[in-house]
């Protein structure tokens with residue numbers, strides 16, 4: 001059965017906006033894009049703009065509780081340490097997550113995924129990281145797997161080394177993950193390290209990267225969000241992506257470019273923390289490929305709307321709206337090693353939605369509430 005989508009005023013194919021084209025789909029796959037295509041049946045999307053599903057390449061979607069009370073503290077100048085003293089910060093999310101039941105974690109994560117899907121997200125990366133102990137982190141991996149079975153959104157699971165254990169025995173902590181690798185290897189697609197001040201230092205990050213690299217697991221890093229050392233390690237170990245990069249340097253950007261590491265940027269986080277934006281111009285100048293993501297997490301990026309991410313990427317980085325959508329579709333998919341989604345081209349999965357706006361119109365009108373209809377075939 002060949003279904004042809006017709007009547008669109010434009011198709012954003014994951015790279016650029018094109019007009020006057022139909023899209024033919026067979027057995028869940030895009031088979032042809034062209035003018036006046038013939039099919040066994042037709043779906044008319046009169047006046048709409050067709051997009052590939054958006055891909056959210058960096059999220060911390062599985063956790064319990066929220067940290068609303070920190071907002072005012074932060075805005076009135078409280079430091080990270082002040083917030084910790086008041087019982088806030090990442091450790092409070094860890095506490096809430098460890099105490100939550102499996103059912104609570106599954107249902108709250110599914111709700112967050114649904115909210116992203118309402119704005120066009122069809123594939124999402126989910127990191128662990130609020131369990132910390134070996135047992136709790138593996139529990140989160142199993143729950144992410146449960147979640148992936150219960151949603152039609154594609155879920156990519158990542159084991160995140162978020163912060164070291166409170167007892168300070170980092171070597172012993174890592175040893176347990178390394179020795180028991182075979183027990184959870186089937187549950188992870190990526191390994192990530194929060195490599196920054198107050199999290200994992202350069203030496204520990206290298207231990208983690210070299211171990212998982214030896215096992216053939218692709219890695220990504222939280223890099224240069226505060227202190228700029230980790231992107232050099234991302235380059236050295238051939239990570240797929242270095243994420244955040246708010247405080248990166250020209251030298252680091254050059255290293256990423258030379259090693260072919262992508263940059264997954266999280267504009268909501270810099271905005272929310274009032275830390276500013278990663279130097280997109282520099283990344284572009286050196287030819288580093290950029291993906292966009294929500295970085296959804298309860299502390300520093302609680303939004304669940306990819307259109308806000310796009311809006312902030314345009315006005316914060318100076319991306320064009322088309323560049324921002326490409327970064328949130330094809331580039332984000334590549335950052336997750338998903339080469340059949342995030343684009344509309346022969347061979348790609350027919351995971352697409354229609355809406356009223358082109359990228360320029362959506363940004364110009366600030367339509368972060370744009371209604372999205374997934375194409376059901």
Ligand SMILES: [Zn+2]
Pocket residue numbers: 058059060222295
């Ligand atoms: Zn993150």
